[in-house]
Amino acid sequence: MIRLEGVTRRFRTAAGERTALDAVDLSVTAGEVFGVVGRSGAGKSTLVRTINLLERPDAGRVWVGDQDLMGLKPAALRAARRRIGMIFQHFNLLHSRTIRDNVALPLALEGRPRDLIARRVDELMERLGLAEHARKYPAQLSGGQKQRVGIARALACEPSILLCDEATSALDPETTEDILSLLDRLNRDLGLTLVLITHEMEVVRRVCDKVAVMEGGRIVETGATADVFLNPGAPATRSLLAEGEARTATPRPVGGMVARLVFRGQQTFQPVLSRISRETGVDHAILAGRIGRFRDQPYGQLEISLLGGDPQAAIERLRAEGVEVEVAS
Missing domain, CATH: 3.40.50.300 (P-loop containing nucleotide triphosphate hydrolases)
Known part of the structure; x- marks a missing residue:
């Protein structure tokens, strides 16, 4: 056009x-x-x-x-x-x-x-x-x-x-x-x-x-x-x-792996994170987050700390579920 x-x-x-x-x-x-x-x-x-x-x-x-x-x-x-x-x-x-x-x-x-x-x-x-x-x-x-x-x-x-x-x-x-x-x-x-x-x-x-x-x-x-x-x-x-988001620095927990997660569509409202925590034995703490929409598409952004167990296994499972994962530390 x-x-x-x-x-x-x-x-x-x-x-x-x-x-x-x-x-x-x-x-x-x-x-x-x-x-x-x-x-x-x-x-x-x-x-x-x-x-x-x-x-x-x-x-x-x-x-x-x-x-x-x-x-x-x-x-x-x-x-x-x-x-x-x-x-x-x-x-x-x-x-x-x-x-x-x-x-x-x-x-x-x-x-x-x-x-x-x-x-x-x-x-x-x-x-x-x-x-x-x-x-x-x-x-x-x-x-x-x-x-x-x-x-x-x-x-x-x-x-x-x-x-x-x-x-x-x-x-x-x-x-x-x-x-x-x-x-x-x-x-x-x-x-x-x-x-x-x-x-x-x-x-x-x-x-x-x-x-x-x-x-x-x-x-x-x-x-x-x-x-x-x-x-x-x-x-x-x-x-x-x-x-636009006026973000402030998130305190980093000692000993945890910090990762940023992006959920898109209806996946935003599914208990993916808690299910994978149970399956892998990796605990998580939510450091920051946002749930919103891009016009009709819902999305979620979370910054989490992965604690105990095998964090890399949890990350691989999240990616297999279609979650976008960026490891921050």
């Missing part, structure tokens, strides 16, 4: 030329939720704005479906952009217009017939829980309601792609969860391809099928969200995860 090939974007500043994107390659499959995460200044927002050419790359190609957007003339590019909706951190609503008029704006700008606009707006207002707010103005709504208006407006022209640039960063945790649940439903119900730009690791964990980690204008790691989060390879990924 989306393919970037060698995309480079440079900006001139008072301090000289700055490279925001450095030969970036990226591929997003139709229907998936793809997260792009990194610290401020990593190039995330520039990257998402190249997908619809709001930022035109200095080099490289941008493909959406079977179209190379870089080769399109202005009229054809405008038509291609109708397939790509976009929502923003600060909503970008017109405060002098009602909620209904904000949602109708893209259709009015296209010159759609009034009756068609009315039907489409009614449908979107109902789907996004905004019907009772139709005659209000943005200043009368909460942050979460404003973002719902932004999403409705982005969906007005029935796009196949929705770009989300820090769409939850201005929201409180409860409202963030509400908006993420909404985006998740839209992806499933409408088959939308979503690209989420965020610096919040929990947003990626909650809704994304795949993730790319950016640092210094480059993608330093990419893959399935579970694989990247559970087995991070790049230092930037490990650093972001450590900050």
Whole structure:
């Protein structure tokens, strides 16, 4: 659905030329939720704005479906952009217009017939829980309601792609969860391809099928969200995860073998560890742990100390059960 090939974007500043994107390659499959995460200044927002050419790359190609957007003339590019909706951190609503008029704006700008606009707006207002707010103005709504208006407006022209640039960063945790649940439903119900730009690791964990980690204008790691989060390879990924989890050093018991375990899927809820302890005679102490989900996939991470018996035999049994084991000491 989306393919970037060698995309480079440079900006001139008072301090000289700055490279925001450095030969970036990226591929997003139709229907998936793809997260792009990194610290401020990593190039995330520039990257998402190249997908619809709001930022035109200095080099490289941008493909959406079977179209190379870089080769399109202005009229054809405008038509291609109708397939790509976009929502923003600060909503970008017109405060002098009602909620209904904000949602109708893209259709009015296209010159759609009034009756068609009315039907489409009614449908979107109902789907996004905004019907009772139709005659209000943005200043009368909460942050979460404003973002719902932004999403409705982005969906007005029935796009196949929705770009989300820090769409939850201005929201409180409860409202963030509400908006993420909404985006998740839209992806499933409408088959939308979503690209989420965020610096919040929990947003990626909650809704994304795949993730790319950016640092210094480059993608330093990419893959399935579970694989990247559970087995991070790049230092930037490990650093972001450590900050997000606010982990502290775990005291090391004297005489025990310390191992890190990863459980995936329904195995997360099975008594694998206690069963193997009984079978091998190896005791264990849990030093740290986390149970959670990557979208629909449950997972567990444990740091344990293996005591007595034959710890290596216990580790081999765990691996035979499909548990990922890393021996720390």
